[in-house]
Amino acid sequence: MLTILNAAKRVLVGRPFRNDRLAHTLLPKRIALPIFASDALSSVAYAPDEILLTLALAGVSAVAISPLVGLAVMVVLLTVVASYRQNVHAYPSGGGDYEIANVNLGKFAGLTVAAALLVDYVLTVAVSMSSAAAYLTTAIPSLHGQQAVIATVGVVILALVNLRGIKEAGSVFAVPTYIFMFSILGMTAVGIFQAVTGQLGEAPSAAFSIVPQEGFDQGLVGLAGAFLLLRAFSSGAAALTGVEAISNGVPNFKKPKSKNAATTLLMLGVIASAMLAGIIYLANATKVHIVLDPAKEFLLDGKPLPDDYIQNPAISQIAQTIFGPGSIPFYIVVAATGVILVFASNTAFNGFPVLGSILAQDGYLPRQLRTRGDRLAFSNGVLALAAGALVLIISFNADVTKLIQLYIVGVFISFTMSQLGMVRHWGRELKLARDKAVRRRMLKSRTINMLGFCMTALVLTIVLITKFEQGAWIALLAMFVLFLIMWSIRAHYDNVAKELAVDEDSSPRALPTRVHAVLLVSHVRKPVLRALAYARASRPSRLDAIIVDIDHEETAHTVEAWDKLDIPIPLTVLASPYRETVTPILDYVKNMRRDSPRDLIVVYIPEYVVGKWWEQLVHNQTALRIKARLHFEPGVMVASVPWQLKSSEEAKALQDT
Numbered sequence: 001m002l003t004i005l006n007a008a009k010r011v012l013v014g015r016p017f018r019n020d021r022l023a024h025t026l027l028p029k030r031i032a033l034p035i036f037a038s039d040a041l042s043s044v045a046y047a048p049d050e051i052l053l054t055l056a057l058a059g060v061s062a063v064a065i066s067p068l069v070g071l072a073v074m075v076v077l078l079t080v081v082a083s084y085r086q087n088v089h090a091y092p093s094g095g096g097d098y099e100i101a102n103v104n105l106g107k108f109a110g111l112t113v114a115a116a117l118l119v120d121y122v123l124t125v126a127v128s129m130s131s132a133a134a135y136l137t138t139a140i141p142s143l144h145g146q147q148a149v150i151a152t153v154g155v156v157i158l159a160l161v162n163l164r165g166i167k168e169a170g171s172v173f174a175v176p177t178y179i180f181m182f183s184i185l186g187m188t189a190v191g192i193f194q195a196v197t198g199q200l201g202e203a204p205s206a207a208f209s210i211v212p213q214e215g216f217d218q219g220l221v222g223l224a225g226a227f228l229l230l231r232a233f234s235s236g237a238a239a240l241t242g243v244e245a246i247s248n249g250v251p252n253f254k255k256p257k258s259k260n261a262a263t264t265l266l267m268l269g270v271i272a273s274a275m276l277a278g279i280i281y282l283a284n285a286t287k288v289h290i291v292l293d294p295a296k297e298f299l300l301d302g303k304p305l306p307d308d309y310i311q312n313p314a315i316s317q318i319a320q321t322i323f324g325p326g327s328i329p330f331y332i333v334v335a336a337t338g339v340i341l342v343f344a345s346n347t348a349f350n351g352f353p354v355l356g357s358i359l360a361q362d363g364y365l366p367r368q369l370r371t372r373g374d375r376l377a378f379s380n381g382v383l384a385l386a387a388g389a390l391v392l393i394i395s396f397n398a399d400v401t402k403l404i405q406l407y408i409v410g411v412f413i414s415f416t417m418s419q420l421g422m423v424r425h426w427g428r429e430l431k432l433a434r435d436k437a438v439r440r441r442m443l444k445s446r447t448i449n450m451l452g453f454c455m456t457a458l459v460l461t462i463v464l465i466t467k468f469e470q471g472a473w474i475a476l477l478a479m480f481v482l483f484l485i486m487w488s489i490r491a492h493y494d495n496v497a498k499e500l501a502v503d504e505d506s507s508p509r510a511l512p513t514r515v516h517a518v519l520l521v522s523h524v525r526k527p528v529l530r531a532l533a534y535a536r537a538s539r540p541s542r543l544d545a546i547i548v549d550i551d552h553e554e555t556a557h558t559v560e561a562w563d564k565l566d567i568p569i570p571l572t573v574l575a576s577p578y579r580e581t582v583t584p585i586l587d588y589v590k591n592m593r594r595d596s597p598r599d600l601i602v603v604y605i606p607e608y609v610v611g612k613w614w615e616q617l618v619h620n621q622t623a624l625r626i627k628a629r630l631h632f633e634p635g636v637m638v639a640s641v642p643w644q645l646k647s648s649e650e651a652k653a654l655q656d657t
Contacts (some may be wrong), residue, residue, distance in 0.1 A: 021040050027252050029260050029321070033268065034176075037177070037242070037268045039242025039245050040268055041272055042341050043272075044313060047068070048071070048279045048315075049313055050238060051066050051236040051238060055229075056290060058213070059210050060209060063289065064284065067280055073233065074273045076237060077240050077269060077273055080243055080249065080455070082454055083452025086448055089445070092250045096251050098114045098359075099334065099421040100420045100422060100425070103425075103427075110474075111636075112355060115482040116414045117414050118355065121351055121385060123407045125386075126301075126389045127407055128344040130151045130153045130396075130400050132151070132154060135399055137310070139338075147398040151398040152390060154342065155345070156347055161346075163382055175606070179336045180340040185348075187278075187329075187333055188274075190323075191281075191282045191286075191322050200321070201286065203287055203289070203318065208243070208289050208298040208300055209300075209302075230465070233462065234459065234466045235404060235432035236379045239276050263391075283318060290313075290318045296410050297592060303477055318604060335493065345389075353381025354381075357369055360558075362490075364487075369381050381588055392406075406471045416453060416457045416504050417426055419449050419453035422452075426442050450616065460535065513598045513599055515602060516596070518601060519532055519545040521571060522558075525637070526643065531604065543571050544569070544572055545567075546572045547571055548585065549576055550579050557574060558571075581626070582626055600635060601637070602636075602637045604639045604640050605626060605638060608620055608642075611647055611649070612647050
């Protein structure tokens with residue numbers, strides 16, 4: 001079994017890397033932008049769709065105000081970018097929102113941000129891969145209905161790629177990301193030119209009328225209309241996801257690190273805003289219509305659409321309108337969008353394991369998450385992220401609209417806590433600063449972060465109000481459970497450390513009064529004789545050999561064979577009227593402990609080392625049960641004496657090749 005698993009692991013993951021392969025290359029701004037901004041840039045692939053879809057609940061007239069909603073989202077985006085530019089100057093270590101909240105607001109706030117970020121990373125993969133699957137079905141309509149399968153396969157492949165420890169090569173990430181940026185901005189430029197010259201056509205969905213939902217017959221009026229408008233804004237706020245990635249990657253920038261990271265953040269804000277504005281403008285100009293259920297909410301000439309109608313994303317419809325269906329530019333736009341969404345998922349595969357490692361280092365997650373695997377990747381973190389994303393994709397059938405409802409809660413919790421932490425940071429620094437120029441800069445930074453806090457707190461409130469019932473409660477519940485788990489793990493580690501700490505009663509020179517050795521015998525064979533030799537070589541104060549009488553005839557044969565070898569240690573037979581092996585041994589050991597509580601008891605157990613998976617099923621099972629029970633007995637040690645069967649030698653030879 002071990003050989004098969006190792007062989008499969010080598011094929012999928014590759015051979016191990018030495019620690020000296022860990023050194024990384026520092027990145028210039030032109031390479032850092034596509035690497036760290038792919039998550040934020042990719043959000044323009046689905047954020048406009050969510051704005052249009054939400055407004056469509058109130059009919060066609062409501063969709064017409066999508067540019068105003070988009071403008072509000074852009075204002076928040078640029079405000080958050082300006083705020084995070086202050087973050088990277090104050091905290092260039094790469095700890096990001098978790099470090100800022102932990103240092104300035106305390107452990108409770110830090111752990112809250114950590115839980116939000118971990119959930120956010122999982123949702124990033126689920127949303128991005130589901131959206132990428134949707135764009136793939138746009139290019140290949142025959143795959144429609146298989147989005148969940150496509151997204152699942154994509155997550156598995158991405159997990160394997162990251163388990164291999166493939167480095168974020170600048171050229172690999174830069175080229176497709178720049179293609180995506182230029183294709184969207186180029187499409188926007190061509191679309192604006194066509195609109196100015198009167199050549200811009202209408203989207204395939206422009207001919208459809210939208211059936212308003214109950215309560216919105218008059219459009220966006222009254223309290224319900226205001227609530228829907230806020231809901232559309234909160235859906236569009238998904239465009240802000242990924243902005244924090246650059247603050248986490250400051251150590252990877254070339255010097256001056258903070259300045260280059262801040263410049264890259266500004267570039268991200270400008271480019272993302274331009275792309276978002278372009279897509280929403282063109283969607284409005286070409287009359288792109290997107291609804292939740294096309295078969296029920298769309299009408300063509302007063303009649304419902306057929307059930308097999310396939311609704312394409314906004315970017316796909318816009319590209320089809322501007323460049324024509326099936327044209328090369330159309331496929332370039334769709335393909336570039338799909339690829340950038342995959343890269344956004346990969347950003348999470350880089351961020352989640354690193355954050356998990358930091359939390360494990362701080363004692364909030366199992367310590368297995370802080371160690372690197374064979375290929376120098378945080379393998380356990382990669383597997384945990386992939387598992388979480390797969391659960392979401394399968395549970396929600398890769399439905400981007402449903403997943404979005406869960407998504408941005410965690411993002412804005414981390415945004416808000418981070419900005420509040422920065423406000424407190426600058427307040428503390430201002431108390432120490434005396435230079436007027438320095439104080440002016442600090443006051444400016446604090447004002448920006450205060451504005452960012454107010455803005456993100458407002459958006460978070462809107463998100464919680466408008467999206468709680470739509471699914472945000474699931475994300476909040478996941479964060480709460482994760483928070484409790486991490487808090488409990490830290491409490492456990494603290495209690496264990498306190499319990500194991502060396503105190504006044506502990507002495508490295510203290511020795512047990514005597515050592516009693518106990519040899520477990522089932523048959524008189526080579527493994528038992530080896531265990532006997534090891535036990536005698538340790539020179540214990542007393543050595544007992546015991547056998548449990550499960551079968552009288554077999555026990556008699558074993559005793560006879562033992563006596564024939566003239567072994568100087570008597571073989572004690574333990575009665576077992578109920579044919580049970582473990583209990584008589586435990587009773588024997590407990591009696592020894594009761595008679596000599598200060599003595600050390602060492603139980604020697606012969607075990608087979610096997611090479612085939614099925615051999616493990618037929619050997620060592622009783623020994624495993626005995627060991628498991630003996631480990632709970634104080635003052636008792638278990639010594640496993642291995643005997644290598646021939647199959648283990650063959651397996652070892654295969655492993656060494």
